[in-house]
Amino acid sequence: MKKPTHYIWYSCQRATELIEKKHITELSAIESVKLKLHLGICGACTKYSRQSELIEKLAKEIAARQVEVATDLLFLQERIISKIEEQ
Amino acid sequence: MKIWVIFGTDMNNTPVNDLVKSWVKQYSGELYSWAFYKTSDKELSEDMVQDTFVAAFKGFKEFKGESEVKTWLYGILKNKIADHYRKEQRRSTVKLDTTSDYFVNGHWKESESPKEWAVTDEKHLLDDLKFKSVLDGCINKLPGNWSAIIRLKFIDDKESKIVCQELEITPTNYWQIIHRAKLQLRKCLELNWFAA
Structure with a gap:
């Protein structure tokens, strides 16, 4: 039998999983409440949550800053055409 | 001209060769x-575009003009990109940390x-080049499938369902990879930057 605390209390491992899940999809009402409850008393996971969010923001920003590296289009076209002619 | 006649089986009677060249x-x-x-x-993109036109x-016979040329070409390229990510995922030998590296019971x-991280100017x-190189280093230490996920998830802002389809992974696998990669990335940043 599971411990009665299982029903209201997430382990840190589970809580951090749900923190990641939250970035991608909505949590169910129960998940959301249980996660809040956990974060209310767990300092380590609260830090994890803040840091995870920061990493998320950084990754998005990197993606947004990515600039296209131009190709020499004429050269590429010639290369492709001669490749086609080889076929 | 004779060769053109042999090749010239497309709907406009333009030699296929010339038609594809115009594309x-x-x-x-x-x-x-x-x-x-x-x-x-850059190089990978050039190669994939070349392979797209060669394909x-x-x-050419399979292209019956039912879809637009552009759509057809994009379709071919899209498959090449997905193949590339799948190959990279298989080739990846670097292992992600497992959750048991971080948690006990x-x-x-x-x-x-x-x-606690001392973040002063989030x-x-x-813009801090030193931080950027630490972050790049931490991301590069992750196995290939995580970089594929990062790319699809953040750059394309794709829904997880589509990321899973493109990489042929199950949703459960996707969660596990994201969770473990995040744990690893967090640790790396803490050790190399925020705690240093």
């Missing part, structure tokens, strides 16, 4: 941009428990 002129630029956007790799040339291991962190 190269017309579409290679935008196909390249798209491939680059998906992979951030279009070879498979569901609790943080004492050594792994997150420390908005301009990425």
Whole structure:
């Protein structure tokens, strides 16, 4: 039998999983409440949550800053055409 | 001219060769941009665009003009990009940390428990070249499938369902990879930057 605390209390491992899940999809009402409850008393996971969010923001920003590296289009076209002619 | 007659089986009686060449002129630029956007790799993008046109040339008979040329070409390129990510995923031998590296019976291991980060100027962190190189280093240490996920998830802002389809992984696998990669990335940043 599971411990009665299982029903209201997430382990840190589970809580951090749900923190990641939250970035991608909505949590169910129960998940959301249980996660809040956990974060209310767990300092380590609260830090994890803040840091995870920061990493998320950084990754998005990197993606947004990515600039296209131009190709020499004429050269590429010639290369492709001669490749086609080889076929 | 004789060769043209043999090849000249398309609907306009234009030699296939010339037709595909005109597509190269017309579409290679935008196909390249798209491939680059998906992979951030110049040479790889050029090769994939080239392979797309070669495949279009070879498979010309299958193109019956039912879809637009552009759509057809994008379709070929899209498959090439997905193949590339799948290959990279298979080739990847670097292992992600497992959750048991971080947790015992569901609790943080004492050594792994997150420390407070001193973040002073969050908005301009990425302008700090030293930080940027630490972050790049941490991301590069992750196995290939995580970089594929990062790319699809953040750059394309794709829904997880589509990321799973493109990489042929199950949703459960996707969660596990994201969770473990995040644990690893967090730890790396803490050790090399925030705690240093």
